[in-house]
Amino acid sequence: TVVCECLGITDKDLEEAYKNGARTWEDLQQATKIGTVCGKCKGKSLELLHEFSHIY
Ligand code: FES
Structure with missing residues (x-):
């Protein structure tokens, strides 16, 4: 899923x-x-950071 439309950065990129x-x-x-x-x-990025903190 693309999180940053301007730069094409995905949730996977942020996870990495x-x-x-x-x-x-x-x-x-x-x-x-x-x-x-x-x-x-x-x-959305801050939400993902929070999610990752529960996963990793
Ligand atoms: Fe515009 Fe990320 S969506 S800078």
């Missing part, structure tokens, strides 16, 4: 970043550049 140590929105941005265009993907 999480596994590599990203724990905050800023971490995800450094890892993937997510949210650097319109920023509307931030809310």
Whole structure:
């Protein structure tokens, strides 16, 4: 599923970043550049971070 429409970043991309140590929105941005265009993907990204914290 695409989370960031501007950059085509998917939930799998964010999951990979999480596994590599990203724990905050800023971490995800450094890892993937997510949210650097319109920023509307931030809310969904934070939800996913929360989900990953339960899975891993
Ligand atoms: Fe992510 Fe626009 S949807 S920057």
